[in-house]
Amino acid sequence: MDLPVARVLPLLGMPHLDRLFDYSVSEELDTTARPGVRVRIRFAGRLVDAVVIERRRSTDHEGRLSALQRVISPEVVVPPGLWDLVNLLADRYGGVRSDILRAAVPSRHASAEKAGLFGNGVDWPELYGALEPVEDLTTAARDTALSGWSAYRHADSLLEAVLAGRSARASWLWTPGEDWAARVAEMAATVAWSGGGVLLVVPDQRDVDRLSAELRNFLSAAQITELTASVGPAARYRRYLAVLAGQGRVIVGTRSAATVPVPGLRLIMLTGEADDSLVDPRAPYLHARDVLKVRAEQEGCGFIVGGAHRSAEVQQWVEEGFCPTLRADPDVLRARMPWIHALDDNHDAHQSFTRIPTAGYKAIRQASDNGLPALVQVPRRGYAPSLACKDCRTPARCRRCNGPLELPPGDQGRAGAAEPRCRWCGAPEGRFTCPGCGGHAVRMTVIGSDRTAEELGRAFPGVPVVLSGGSQVRDTVPDGPRIVVATPGAEPVAESGYGAAVLLDPWLTLGRADLRASEGALRQWMEASCLVVPREQGGQVVLVARTDLPEAQALIRWDPEGAAATELAQRRSAGFPPATVLVAVDGTTETVKELQEILVVPEELDRLEVLGPVELPPGVRPPAGLGESELHLARRLILRTPRRTAGGEDAAVLLGAALRAAKSVRATRRLTGPLRVVIDPVRVG
Structure with a gap:
């Protein structure tokens, strides 16, 4: 041999x-x-x-x-391309290559190999089934794409560059009322019929279904390869083999599809890039957005990241010159915008004493009169997910596990009719006793979507009220007068658009102890506003917040670029990602100290800061190995360094490789205490 x-x-x-x-x-x-x-x-x-x-x-x-x-x-x-990507990600995230491979490559199923390729192994164009020439199908998809993308500046040049195989990149900011799935399908079909591979990544199954439905306007169902968690193991492995063989040219999937090796990859499109669903909850905690960026650089293909809003991470890419902004013409944006109001824009003598102001009720009534549904966005689901003592306002906690008490929907004739229960363990609290004052009465401090729907049903008798959120998420709602109460991200699509949107309880999303609270709140508001019809058709958005809030001003002016630039500037001044590389080391005092002693910091990282260790922030899942009785032992150590070294090297790769080596030494010494290392975590605390 x-x-x-x-x-x-x-x-x-x-x-x-x-x-x-x-x-x-x-x-x-x-x-x-x-x-x-x-x-x-x-x-x-x-x-x-x-x-x-x-x-x-x-x-x-x-x-x-x-x-x-x-x-x-x-x-x-x-x-070979996948192996190179695995090596890059292992250094970037300080991970183990076998863990990344297990997540990227589906498990083997002999039945899938025996079944072979689809359609007896015919080429991808032949899976269409119709007898139309490929040239006609390519021309039809291209003409439709040029017409659909005509509202955006330089979109035609972007499409031509992608078709020519150049590494064209863009941060696409779509407008209110935009059918983003149709635009993505038009671009993807044009590239696919021209002979290039296309990888489309979205946050969840709802978006996959919506995008696949639009793709069927240009492709057959057999030409669309879906890779999501809902696909069975055997079917997923068979589709993976079809992609490797070149039979899967258009791949639509969630975060797990970000690493699929597509032969002849020419275009990557990512939507909803700031959604937490794109982060793998397993080590090494890969973010699909960063994985796709690495792939675009590695393979030299086109890369478009789209959304109504832009995160600070993408804003940094724009400022570094990695991807320019693809925006709509001002006249088009002005014609598609609904009226956006905040509390100070409308005089309401009772707005300080009511949860839904008069302007909100008027907007819902006007939408019903116009024959359109109205959207009411509520940050929390449930009936009353948070309770407190009625006398001293002390938060109500469970006497068994100290979890928060909630008021479930039940006998809703009066607030105190339903029996409170624990949100963590589900145990009923038959007789609540406040540990502060000894009182037994509770009051609602947070009102959920179920309670909101009940209130609106009383205020608008005869108008149907639809709930969407939690385990009951609706994809679409028909036309006609109705009120849709939805949690963020669960808003169904109206066939003709919503006549109004009322955004309630903004203090809940803005008041979270989270680095991305402001960014996330504005993103949720903009995504809901994109579902409303233009102002010429009576569309309006009512934000129940003061106009002097920076987030409210960004929404009213519709300035996602300015908001992202401000957010990035604030992160730079405070030393938070993406301006810096931040590593969260979670464990006990002993395991964190062990890692500190083993870690050999490269000389290039001369500005590395070590913060802590401190107690694990509330709401953060403890590392594996800590039981419920040991949660008080959990500690967090923060490592922070500028994104670039003095020599211009990527600090994330250097620090990730050092942490990877330290974990290897720790395993060699048989140090098996609980420890978790996350580079650039989504939740900093």
């Missing part, structure tokens, strides 16, 4: 074993043990799975090599 040695990566998930090992290849496995296939090896006396990374002529190992036991499957599931 020319290449008798195979270098493999054992899929063990252990930091100290995250390296390549040499094994000998027998004559029988010579043709099947190719780079990228799964194999079985004997490691430390037991059989484990591994991936062949390369074949070599010789080995640096002194001694006799163990032989590969068998090839699990001859299918190449880790192509």
Whole structure:
């Protein structure tokens, strides 16, 4: 054999074993043990799975090599591009390569391999089924895309650059009333019929369904490859193999699809980039937005990140020149905007004493008179998710687990009719006793969507009230007078648009102890406002907040760029991401100290700050290994350094590689205490 040695990566998930090992290849496995296939090896006396990374002529190992036991499957599931991406992400996030591979490559199913490719292995264009020439389908999709994107400056040049295979990038800010799914489908279909691969990533299954429905205007269902959590393991593996074979040219999925190796990838599109659903909850906690950026740079393809609002992370990309802004013409934006009001814009003598001001009731009534539904956005679901003592205002807590008490929907004739219960353990609280004053009565401090729907049903008799949120999320609502009460992110799409939107309780979202509270609140308000019809059709948005709030001003002026620039400037002055690299090390006092002693900081990171350790912030999930009786032992250490070193190097990669090495040394020393390392966490506390 020319290449008798195979270098493999054992899929063990252990930091100290995250390296390549040499094994000998027998004559029988010579043709099947190719780079990228799964194999079985004997490691430390037991059989484990591994991936062949390369074949070599010789080995640096002194001694006799163990032989590969068998090839699990001859299918190449880790192509070279995916392996390069895994290495980049492992250094960037301080992770273990086998963990990233397990998340990127679906588990093997023999039935999927036996079933083979779709349509007996025909090429992607032949999956369309119709006898129309590809040239006609390409021209039709392109003409539709040029017409649909005509409202945005330089969109035609962007499309031409993507079709030419250049690395065109843009931060797309869509307008109110924009059918973003139709625009994405038009661009994707044009690129796909031109012969390029397309990867579309959205936050959740609702967006996948909506986008797939729009894609079917240009493609057949067999030409659309969906990769989401709802797809079964066998079907997911079969679709993954179809993508590798070039039969899946248009991939639509959630965060798990961000690493799918698409042959001939020409365009990546990401929408809802600030949604928390795009963060993998498993180590090393990859963010799909950063993964797709790395892929766009690595593969030199087009990259469009879109949304009604822009996060501080994307704003930094814009200021660094990575992607310019794709915005609508001012005349188009002005024609599509609804009227946006805040409390000070309308005189209301009772606005200080009521939760829904008079302007809100008028907006709902006007929408009903115009034959359109009205949207009411409520930050919290449930009936009364937060209670307090009626006398001294002390928050009501459960006597068993100290969790917050809530008032569930039940006998809703009066506020005190339903029995309070714990939001954590669900135990009923038959007779509440305040630990502060001894009182037994409670009052509602936060009103949820169920209670809001009840109040609006009484205020507008005869008008249907629809709830959307939690486990009962509606995708669409029909036309006609009705009131839709929804939580942020669960707003259904109205067929002809909403006549009005009332945004309630902004203090709940703005008052969260969270780095991204202001950014998240403005994003939720803008996304809800995009569902309202233009002002010429009577559309209006009522924000129940003061006009002097910066977030309210950004909404009224519709200035997502200015708001993102201000947010980024404030983060820079305070030393928070994305201006800095921030690492959260969660564990106990002993485990955090162990990591500090092992960590070898590179000389280039001469401005590294060490903050803490302090108690774990409220609401943050403790690291694995800490039981309920040990939660008081949880501590958090913060490591912070500027994003770029003095020499211009990426500090995240340097610090991630150092943390990765420290975790490896810690595992070698058999230090198994609870510890979690998260680079640039979404929730800082």
